[in-house]
Amino acid sequence: MGIIIGIDVGISTTKIVGLRDGKPTAPIRITAADPVTSLYGAFGKYLYDNNIALSEVEHVMLTGVGAGYVKNDVYGVATSRCDEFIADALGARYESNxxxxxxxxxxxxxxxxxxxxxxxxxxxxxxxxxxxxxxxxxxxxxxxxxxxxxxxxxxxxxxxxxxxxxxxxxxxxxxxxxxxxxxxxxxxxxxxxxxxxxxxxxxxxxxxxxxxxxxxxxxxxxxxxxxxxxxxxxxxxxxxxxxxxxxxxxxxxxxxYSEFCTAIGAALAYNTSNVKLK
The missing domain is CATH 3.30.420.40 (ATPase, nucleotide binding domain)
Incomplete structure (x- = not known):
């Protein structure tokens, strides 16, 4: 199984984390003038800093208020979106146990x-x-x-x-x-x-x-x-x-990793099909 990338896209700040073998690794944040620039900057920096080839990324999960500005797959990698409240809860539950x-x-x-x-x-x-x-x-x-x-x-x-x-x-x-x-x-x-x-x-x-x-x-x-x-x-x-x-x-x-819980939750949502938001 490849790496699942969770990205919490804000209006100017993007947080990103990779999920490898079910565990989050090396979260980072990037600030830019707009959400699209912030997202692509964070994604590229994350791959570079962690020596990850694009081919190793199985899926990208987006969440956050800025996710709506991203219409296509990120760098050609299959991309889905996760409700922000679900991402909050999944990430907080995982990190706090x-x-x-x-x-x-x-x-x-x-x-x-x-x-x-x-x-x-x-x-x-x-x-x-x-x-x-x-x-x-x-x-x-x-x-x-x-x-x-x-x-x-x-x-x-x-x-x-x-x-x-x-x-x-x-x-x-x-x-x-x-x-x-x-x-x-x-x-x-x-x-x-x-x-x-x-x-x-x-x-x-x-x-x-x-x-x-x-x-x-x-x-x-x-x-x-x-x-x-x-x-x-x-x-x-x-x-x-x-x-x-x-x-x-x-x-x-x-x-x-309280600052990155939403990004972590987005990545976790990829393999979580039985979560319900009321």
């Missing part, structure tokens, strides 16, 4: 997919994600560079911008510890430092996603949340999600 979970895909916005064995359902989403982080930072900080924003945030303090339960109550409220957030940005002032603003923006985006994922899981009995997508690379994840685990009695998981 968790069979029953809410898969939280943190991209420009955020989607929630329930994965329970081979039954998968898109349970909703919110318009809060990486696009929100970049847009607010562009307005408030004069930059949309994620790395720069993250570095600023590491020097900031959420307590300088957020109002906590302990700030408004002399004792914990039912189910809400003193350190829980009562209101995001409620303590911000006109002269709040850029570092604190950056910390507040990232904290707001991640807290909102975390809380929304818990609401998405209500009534399902699911306590495991698998986080995938570019925002999982933010170092602030390790500070934001553990308190939410304690608050809501859930578990947030970030797999090793």
């Amino acid at each position: 968790i069979d029953h979970a809410i898969v939280i895909s943190m991209g420009t916005g955020t989607s929630f997919v329930m994965c329970k064995g081979n039954e998968m359902s898109h349970v909703g989403g919110i318009g809060i994600g990486g696009g929100t982080l970049q847009g607010l930072s562009r307005i408030c900080l004069g930059t949309s560079d994620i790395n720069q924003i993250s570095e600023l945030a590491l020097q900031g303090n959420l307590k300088n911008v957020n109002l906590l339960i302990g700030d408004i109550s002399a004792q914990p409220l039912p189910g809400l510890p003193m350190e829980a957030t009562a209101s995001i940005f409620a303590r911000a002032k006109s002269d709040t430092s850029k570092e604190d603003v950056a910390a507040g923006i990232i904290g707001m985006v991640l807290q909102t996603i975390g809380s929304a994922s818990v609401l998405a899981a209500q009534g399902t009995g699911c306590r495991d949340m698998v986080l995938i997508g570019n925002l999982t690379l933010l170092p602030q994840c390790k500070d934001i999600f553990p308190p939410l685990e304690k608050l809501y009695n859930v578990r947030f998981h970030i797999p090793k």
Whole structure:
């Protein structure tokens, strides 16, 4: 059996992974001005970097919002398309080894997919994600560079911008510890430092996603949340999600290749015929 290539095509960024003997290898990402350029650039670089001949590729599986711009087979190799929500769930399930979970895909916005064995359902989403982080930072900080924003945030303090339960109550409220957030940005002032603003923006985006994922899981009995997508690379994840685990009695998981789970899922979909999306 040849190599199965999974490609998650974004508007400007493409992620690609090869599936050899059922195992993903050497995922990479490429950024270009448009999805077609990004896709073909990523494909060529992947083959070159891994010393793979085109004849070794059995099939290409495309997913992502940019996949619709690619009408033909990629480099003449048989090419199919996979629903993005199925790709999210398959990749997250494979990488986390968790069979029953809410898969939280943190991209420009955020989607929630329930994965329970081979039954998968898109349970909703919110318009809060990486696009929100970049847009607010562009307005408030004069930059949309994620790395720069993250570095600023590491020097900031959420307590300088957020109002906590302990700030408004002399004792914990039912189910809400003193350190829980009562209101995001409620303590911000006109002269709040850029570092604190950056910390507040990232904290707001991640807290909102975390809380929304818990609401998405209500009534399902699911306590495991698998986080995938570019925002999982933010170092602030390790500070934001553990308190939410304690608050809501859930578990947030970030797999090793969280950034590439959708591409991995697309490749896995080639040999998965019994998966259903409700």
